Amino acid sequence: MVDEHRQWLEAMEAKSRAKQQQFMDGIAAKLKRPRLASKPEQPFRGAPDYWRGFEWSEEERIERFSHNFTSVGGHVARVSDMNEAKAFIAGKAEEMGAKYIVRQQEAELEALGLEEALPDAVMSVWNSDPEEHWKARAAEADFGIVMADHAVAYTGSVTVLSSKDKGRSVSLLPTVLMIVLPSDRIKTRLGEVLIELDRAGRANLPAGVHFISGPSRSSDIENDLTIGVHGPGIVYAIIVG
Secondary structure, three states, rough: OOOHHHHHHHHHHHHHHHHHHHHHHHHHHOOOOOOOOOOOOOOOOOOHHHHHHOOOOOOHHHHHHHHHHHOOOOOEEEOOOOHHHHHHHHHHHHHHHHOOEEEOOOOOOOEEEEHHHOOEEEEOOOOOOOOOOOHHHHOOEEEEEEEEEEEEEOEEEEEEEEOOOOOOOOOOOOOOOEEEEHHHHHHHHHHHHHHHHHOOOOOHHOOOEEEEOOOOOEEEEEEEEEEOOOOEEEEEEEEEE
């Protein structure tokens, strides 16, 4: 019985391989070229040399990033320093009636003094209280405020790394996301950001690497676009400098 079963499996496999051969030969015949029996050689690995050396000036990086970020529904504000960034965030919070705000636990955001600028809002600092349910706080927040670690002009993307003090929920769950982006962190190419992560080594990789290109966008099978289903519906990149 075992031998018969093995023979049956071998016969089925041979039949399947014959059909596969016939199918692939048919494709090669329609393309009017011989069928490849081995994978082709790839002479290049990674980005070509001309792309590795491609770089825009700082002002052009800012302009290209702003254009690409706004083209997918994001908003860009350019300010001269962190004081203007604080004023912009406070103004938008008052304009939109934000009552609950959550921010990352970072020295640069601490120095903004948003608590004093928004005395009527409840400001929560991520992971500052071990007894708090931080995902719930982020989910109920009107505003989430994060610092950008990097940005990519060519794709209009902001890179936000996560850690115990920089929870990913701060950028994923609030209704409105405010990203403070120092202008010198805007790179030309995505590879410039990836190579920095690679140089850090596997042991030093962050808990998460998030590339944010505007607000949450979702489409169903009929291409009906909806904003804000799986993340913030309004996203501001505040370029400082």
